[in-house]
Amino acid sequence: MTAVELRENVLAAARKCGADAVRIAPAEPQAWTHERMSASFGRGDLQTWPYDERYAAKAADPRTLLAAARSVVCVAVAYASPPEKAQHGRGRVSNYAWSDDYHRRMRVLLGTLAGELEALGATTAIACDTAPVAERAFAERAGVGWIGKHTNLIAPGLGSYVFLGEVVTSLAIAPDVPLKKSCGACTRCVTACPTGALRGDYTIDANRCISDLTQRTGPIPRELRPLIGTWVWGCDLCQDACPPTNRAPRTAAAFAPVDDETRAPSLASLLRLKSGEFKRRYARTAIGWRGGAILRRNAAVAMGNLLDRADVPALEEAVAGDPHPLVRGHAAWALGRIGSPRALAALRVRSEQETDELVFDEIRAALLSHSQGAPVE
């Protein structure tokens, strides 16, 4: 097989496996990516992630994953469905989590493609999300797309609603060239971000990103809670504001939403979600890796932003009876934000009974803000 035939065969195989875009990057260490990642971790941009200088060095060098690596086959798979508008009483979930878990689908795609390369005598390793690979950087190097100011990779014709995946291989495949595109003067995503996470220089303070805030395990900083709106998992605001993403079709049949409740769950049901129901509803989705308590916490924050007195009974129940202190604490915050006589009475009753220090602190802060006439942050 000639070099041209090899390249064409690999690209065709990737498309046959389901890739919407595919390009090749050389499996060389990327000094520029290493530097950018080190700088980002050094600034403390991703404090809830276990990333450090060692991780940056690994992620910028595909030979950490496969010692004999010569090429990285970079694929992008479109996942957007028609947009969901915010609905009263319902939480917002990011488009990437509406369907069956993309990790499984991507593993099948990448595994099948890797099998085809192995049939040619190659060794391979696959990566999607969880392996130490700077996926956006390699996709950018391969020319799959360019990295926008919202820090997501934008693929021409597909936009940024694409999952990335890689097959690192010992095959020497003729590489592509980067697209050399940029956002130009556009800053729409930066303006659209409610938390100020995007700096506008193609970097992000992920500690402020709603996607991170709704997925992390600990308490959400009080001053950031009002900025989350009704997002209960992930956030799409910067991508929804992005012109090349908006011009792309939103018809990814392979990632069709599981059902309406997964796409926009009722906040009252979410706050009462028991562990069995959580598993039944979410095990098949990309939300399943976190426990139900995280979703109940997020539902409480969304209610604290909706400010609907109809939510007080559900929040009362949560502050008094949820087994997880994280949920009781955030429910206390939400009751304080709503601030109706019934909400404040529930907080006073609970303040006599609560034994967990952090929850007690939330109740105290909520009550205090009312005694001083100031809104709860």
Ligand code: B12
């Ligand atoms: C940690 C993580 C997060 C964190 C941090 C996000 C971040 N921007 O770093 C949080 C939880 C916030 C997050 C959120 C989301 N994530 Co995420 N996440 C990851 C993960 C696991 C690691 C990313 C990482 O290492 N970040 C550290 C930073 C410093 O590195 P970086 O993002 O790779 O980008 C740097 C380099 O690429 C470098 N660079 C190198 N060459 C070049 C060239 C140019 C020209 C430029 C400008 C920069 C550049 O500069 C970049 C910025 O400093 C990756 C999977 C993976 N292994 O890569 C998925 C991944 C990045 N996430 C993904 C998705 C889908 C999301 C969400 C859209 C989900 C959602 N809707 O909630 C949001 C998007 C939020 C946002 N605006 O970024 C996709 C992105 C697909 C795409 N089209 O880009 C990935 C690739 C997973 C996948 N396999 O598909 N994520």
Ligand code: SF4
């Ligand atoms: S995902 Fe949401 S919070 Fe995160 S950077 Fe984009 S707009 Fe901001």
Ligand code: SF4
């Ligand atoms: S909204 Fe504009 S600045 Fe942001 S990523 Fe899209 S094109 Fe770039």
